[in-house]
Amino acid sequence: QVEFEYDGPSMKTQVPGPRSQELTKQLGDIQNVGAVHFFCNYEESRGNYLVDVDGNRMLDVYTQISSIPIGYNHPALLKLMTNPNNLSAFVNRPALGILPPENFPDKLTESLLSVAPSGMTRVQTMACGSCSNENAYKAMFIWYRNKERGHNTPSDEDLSSCMINQGPGCPDLSILSFMGGFHGRTMGCLATTHSKAIHKLDVPSFDWPIAPFPKLQYPLEEFTRENAQEEARCLEEVEDLIVKWRQKGKPVAGIVIEPIQAEGGDNHASPDFFKNLRNIARKHGCAFHVDEVQTGGGATGKFWAHEHWGMDDPADIVSFSKKLLTGGYYHRDELQADKPYRIFNTWMGDPSKNLFLAEVLNVIRRENLLEEVTRSGKALLHGLYELQAQYPGLLSRARGQGTFCAIDIRDDATRNSIILKARDKGVLLGGCGERSIRFRPALVFKEYHVHLFLNIFNDVLAQLK
Numbered sequence: 001q002v003e004f005e006y007d008g009p010s011m012k013t014q015v016p017g018p019r020s021q022e023l024t025k026q027l028g029d030i031q032n033v034g035a036v037h038f039f040c041n042y043e044e045s046r047g048n049y050l051v052d053v054d055g056n057r058m059l060d061v062y063t064q065i066s067s068i069p070i071g072y073n074h075p076a077l078l079k080l081m082t083n084p085n086n087l088s089a090f091v092n093r094p095a096l097g098i099l100p101p102e103n104f105p106d107k108l109t110e111s112l113l114s115v116a117p118s119g120m121t122r123v124q125t126m127a128c129g130s131c132s133n134e135n136a137y138k139a140m141f142i143w144y145r146n147k148e149r150g151h152n153t154p155s156d157e158d159l160s161s162c163m164i165n166q167g168p169g170c171p172d173l174s175i176l177s178f179m180g181g182f183h184g185r186t187m188g189c190l191a192t193t194h195s196k197a198i199h200k201l202d203v204p205s206f207d208w209p210i211a212p213f214p215k216l217q218y219p220l221e222e223f224t225r226e227n228a229q230e231e232a233r234c235l236e237e238v239e240d241l242i243v244k245w246r247q248k249g250k251p252v253a254g255i256v257i258e259p260i261q262a263e264g265g266d267n268h269a270s271p272d273f274f275k276n277l278r279n280i281a282r283k284h285g286c287a288f289h290v291d292e293v294q295t296g297g298g299a300t301g302k303f304w305a306h307e308h309w310g311m312d313d314p315a316d317i318v319s320f321s322k323k324l325l326t327g328g329y330y331h332r333d334e335l336q337a338d339k340p341y342r343i344f345n346t347w348m349g350d351p352s353k354n355l356f357l358a359e360v361l362n363v364i365r366r367e368n369l370l371e372e373v374t375r376s377g378k379a380l381l382h383g384l385y386e387l388q389a390q391y392p393g394l395l396s397r398a399r400g401q402g403t404f405c406a407i408d409i410r411d412d413a414t415r416n417s418i419i420l421k422a423r424d425k426g427v428l429l430g431g432c433g434e435r436s437i438r439f440r441p442a443l444v445f446k447e448y449h450v451h452l453f454l455n456i457f458n459d460v461l462a463q464l465k
Contacts, residue, residue: 004075005047008452009426010057017054037423045072048442048449050428058423061453062430066262066294066440067322069360070369074444080359089352096125096348097341104351111358115303117318117330118311124337125328125349129293129321130184133256135343136317136329137188140254140287141173142342143335147285152338173253174206174245176238176286178213180264180433183256183291192256195264195433209241209252213261214269218397231273235280242284254287254317255280259305262294265433266406268399271309278314287335290315297323298364298443301374301402308401323443325360326353369443377402379447380439383454391461397436405439406432414464421460427453 016024016038023039044051048071050060060068070077080086094101112123124139126132146152154169162169177183177192184190185199191206193199214231217223242252257277261267281288295305297320306314316335321327326349337343364370377400384398384407397408409415415435422429432438441449 004073005071006049006057009049009059009456010055011424011426012056013054015052015054015056015058015423017052017056019053023053042072047071047074048445056426058426058428059449059453059456060428061439061441061445062428063440063442065322065430066299066438068442069297069323069325070363071442071444074363076359076363077356080355086352086355089355093347093350093352095346096351097344097346101351104354107351107354107358111354111361112324112326112328112330114361117304117306117314119313120318120330120332122333122336123328123330124343125326125354126321127345127347127349128327129319130186130189131345132293132319132321132327132329133183133189133192133289133291134186136289136319136331137175137192137254137256139317139329139331139335139337139343140175140289141171142337143287144173144251144253144285145171146338172250174208174250175289176209176211176241176245176252176255178211178257178261180213180261180267181256181258181291182261182263183258183293195261207250209245211238211241213257213264213267214273216268218399227270228272231269231276235273235276238277238280239284242280242286252284252286254289256289256291258291258293259295259308260300260401260404262438263432265436266399266404266438267433268401274306274309274314275311278311281316287316289317289319291319293319293321293327295404296320298370298373299323299402299404299440301370301377303370305401305404325357326350364443367444372446373402373443376441376445376447376450377405379450380405380453383450387454387458387461390458391465394461394464400439403439403441403445406436409435409437411435418460418464421463422457425456425460427456 020038024033024036027033039053041051041053048059049057050072051057108123126135158169161167175192179194181192182195183192190200190203191208194210212234214234216227245252278288290306292304302308317329317331319329328349380403381398381400384405388395388398394410395407399406409418412435415431415437419429419431430438430440
């Protein structure tokens with residue numbers, strides 16, 4: 001047992017409790033609080049346990065929407081904060097694009113480059129997942145236009161027309177995305193996000209192609225032929241859309257996809273599907289962008305979910321954030337911005353986050369956490385299979401890779417009720433898609449945490465049977 005961690009959940013009130021309700025009312029006078037679940041006491045939270053302001057201690061299997069790598073208040077990270085040599089990184093936040101600190105190349109090498117995806121030696125830091133994807137899209141468009149021109153010197157007409165949002169300076173290019181995908185809530189990302197209407201409603205968007213993502217049938221081993229046909233259908237549609245959009249005068253500069261569609265419902269596809277998609281991108285001269293914002297950082301048992309595909313050259317761009325604490329994207333050399341200020345903003349990340357990430361990676365290696373995730377993930381998925389067999393009218397389609405797991409509930413209302421009942425019993429869960437519950441524990445989630453969770457989950461399900 002992690003020596004600094006609690007031994008289990010401990011509930012004192014319903015959630016949200018009185019103090020949380022009071023604070024929600026207070027914040028409601030300042031902001032929209034419709035999405036606030038409860039207020040937290042982060043000082044008292046430890047490891048896999050989140051404590052709220054009413055003193056309720058919950059086993060956190062959702063971890064700030066999949067973004068806590070090694071649990072709350074990890075001793076290694078607290079120790080990092082006490083090192084006087086690190087103070088400057090926390091006190092002085094630089095505009096990295098113009099005035100980086102002396103140790104920035106070393107820190108990038110030590111942190112992000114030490115876990116670079118296969119075939120990539122370049123990384124561009126950013127602040128969050130949305131701006132990582134937004135700038136990755138820009139990089140793909142710039143690369144595509146330079147390729148079309150045969151050089152990277154724009155014409156006078158390019159320069160003048162772009163200032164009034166007209167072509168050829170603002171070209172009619174597109175990015176192909178997939179139904180169920182989620183890539184962020186900024187304008188470009190939102191055009192490629194198709195998970196929930198609430199994200200997109202009332203916001204103007206681009207006329208970009210949207211391909212179907214395979215809908216696999218479970219258990220996979222019983223539906224191999226049907227699933228292979230479904231994947232082939234989706235790949236055929238991708239090719240058709242690329243041709244159609246080229247004919248419309250809006251060529252596809254890039255394809256963006258998640259290795260597992262997370263927000264959209266934990267939708268999986270086979271390694272063959274992704275390999276074939278990569279080949280289609282190559283064939284049609286499109287950049288291939290793998291969005292690992294939610295899947296990156298070890299939750300699937302490998303550091304990058306795309307490693308499960310077994311490819312030497314899996315992508316042209318891989319974006320990240322969440323568990324990597326900083327945002328950004330890795331890219332092949334040819335997608336390097338050709339001029340200064342094209343991929344740019346004031347902060348472009350935060351050097352203090354690279355310090356934390358380097359230490360997180362040390363902990364992952366020292367404690368063999370990816371092996372731990374694989375073990376815990378097997379126990380979690382096995383437990384979900386058993387519960388699914390026990391409650392066939394209630395649960396279906398248990399699926400996952402590592403601890404990146406999900407299960408479908410019979411309907412949306414029941415799913416939401418289960419999440420609230422589990423919370424009152426001391427387990428924090430998250431929903432995704434139309435009726436799924438997604439499991440997103442930290443990498444320090446051990447097998448005994450799995451059994452603790454499964455027992456409580458079983459109690460909740462027994463009440464609903």
